[in-house]
Amino acid sequence: MVFWLCIxxxxxxxxxxxxxxxxxxxxxxxRDAWRCFIDKLRGRKCPVSFDKKxxxxxxxxxxxxxxxxxxxxxxxKKKFDLWVIIIxxxxxxxxxxxxxxxxxxxxxxxxxxxxxxxxxxx
Numbered sequence: 665m666v667f668w669l670c671i672x673x674x675x676x677x678x679x680x681x682x683x684x685x686x687x688x689x690x691x692x693x694x695r696d697a698w699r700c701f702i703d704k705l706r707g708r709k710c711p712v713s714f715d716k717k718x719x720x721x722x723x724x725x726x727x728x729x730x731x732x733x734x735x736x737x738x739x740x741k742k743k744f745d746l747w748v749i750i751i752x753x754x755x756x757x758x759x760x761x762x763x764x765x766x767x768x769x770x771x772x773x774x775x776x777x778x779x780x781x782x783x784x785x786x
Contacts, residue, residue: 677701678752693718719744 677697684691696717700710719741726735738744 715741715745 677694680690680693680697684694700715703710719738722744723735723739726732726738738747
């Protein structure tokens with residue numbers, strides 16, 4: 665049961681890990697996300713309250729973008745966590761499928777193998 669409480673923190677950790685590659689200002693959030701994930705995995709409460717910090721930052725971002733209705737919708741923490749989990753699962757499925765296509769293309773059989781001239785993929 666404790667692991668299900670870790671999924672939002674793990675999702676945010678992966679998100680900020682990828683985002684920090686391109687935007688250095690988000691590298692500071694990785695440390696807080698990692699501490700939160702480890703503490704929740706151990707069954708403790710997050711001392712840094714990373715979930716609340718990211719939830720409030722998202723609501724504030726929506727307010728700055730004049731998305732008041734979305735801000736009200738996501739003001740409930742459970743809805744925010746649910747959508748974070750859903751988006752993480754969708755991205756995981758899509759990236760796994762794309763990785764499988766890459767492996768299939770590189771190592772199993774290329775769609776252009778045995779053709780001469782321009783490859784049409786058929």
